[in-house]
Amino acid sequence: MLTQNKSPYIAHLFVCTNxxxxxxxxxxxxxxxLIKEKLKEAVDSKGWKGKVRVSTSGCMGVCAQGANVMIYPQKLWFSGVSPDDVDAILSTIERLMSED
Structure with missing residues (x-):
């Protein structure tokens, strides 16, 4: 039977791996x-597990601008992401965590 639930995460990161x-x-x-691995490692090391989730995503429709990372429910979208951009994404997550 279908049930509707509220997400337990402050932020849910979807990393396209198409x-x-x-x-x-x-x-x-x-x-x-590598982007996904670095994000997951950082979430674990910062103690955000259970508050921030990193998941694999299929195609988001903008692979020409990839790699792509989305953050929900905040509706933030990062395109042209490289492994060097992980710290910038983590800074955004830290800001979101402080706003919650």
């Missing part, structure tokens, strides 16, 4: 797996 196998540009071309 891979088109070189046929067209995709988020996988932008080292998205």
């Amino acid at each position: 891979d088109r196998g070189g046929e067209r540009k995709s988020c996988a071309d932008g080292n998205c797996q």
